[in-house]
Amino acid sequence: MTASADAQLARILDAGPPTGGWFLFGDASRLRDDAARSLVDAALDPATRDFNFDQFRSEDVSSERLAATLAMPPMMAERRVICVRDVERLSPTSRKVLQSAVTSLPDDIVLIMTATIPKGSRAAFYRQLKSACRSMEWSAPRAAEIPGWVRERGKRRWDLELSPQVAQAIAGAVGEDLSRLDAELEKLAMLGDTDVTLKQVQELIPRTRRIDRWAWLDLVANREYPKALAELDDLLTSERGVGLVAGLVEHHLLLGLAVEGGASLVREVLAQTGRGYLSWKANGYGQQARSWDVDGVEAALRRLHRTDRLLKSGGSDRGILAELLLALEHDRRGAS
Secondary structure (H helix, E strand, O other), X not given: OHXXXXXXXXXXXXXXXXXXXEEEEOOOHHHHHHHHHHHHHHHOOHHHHHHHEEEEEHHHOOHHHHHHHHOXXXXXXXXXXXXXXXXXXXOHHHHHHHHHHHHOOOOOEEEEEEEOOOOOOOOHHHHHHHHHOEEEEOOOOOHHHHHHHHHHHXXXXXOOEOOHHHHHHHHXXXXXXXHHXXXXXXXXXXXXXXXXXXXXXXXXXXXXXXXXXXXXXXXXXXXXXXXXXXXHHHHOOOOOHHHHHHHHHHHHHHHHHHHHHHHHHHHHHXXXXXXXXXXXXXXXXXXXXXXXXXXXXXXXXXXXXXXXXXXXXXXXXXHHHHHHHHHHHHHHHHHO
């Protein structure tokens, strides 16, 4: 997962210059390549960088040149760094050169390789690189993690302090493409303000949807069912019903915790269950819980589980979700 890969890399770089072989892979190419640059900068002595750094695009390097470069020792420095990008495009002979190199890499050579592994590939080449090198994957997090990822990435990479509301607005405007999200964070960082406002997001980041999944989940959790129903058609142009219900189930489980113990209990349980990526919204769950009691949450979860079964049986997403929202509104009125 990308969020944990970013944090893992930060811890590694804090510990000292990287050594040995590195295999960075995943679909989030902008983030993966940014991580490769961070490794290169941390491994090299700036004073001798020009003598000890070689970088290759796989489609432009021959097996002979690659082998010769890997055999060269560092000049006037502790380490030599070789970066090979997009190794999935290497020729078969160049792949063999890398496979041989990673099994017996000298202590003074740092070899950094990046790749987008083709979906479904079972090639031994990738398995060997993962096994012989320090391997890290940059891929899209789960949908529920993305606003939290935006906050973490904004702070760690771009020195931005993003509130939960701002992070959610950015994720809602851009969607789940991490490379594009990172590009938009860079754009915001260029403003020179560390505290980004909702107004700045609205002015600088064009929205492709009227409402996003996170804002819609909040409407339902706030029991604003007529508004959620009014936005349903627009939301379903970019979301599937099953995914929305899965998000609602998770949201209502956390609401139940907030009803019983407030935001502090939500944070505690999230930390214990390895879902710290949702802790950014703990205060929000606490505020939403004021509209609920335990019986109401349990009733909503029963309706959500029924809705999930209906959706998986092949019914209309729009019709089934509309029925759910009307039923939840009926329950709310009965409770009040």
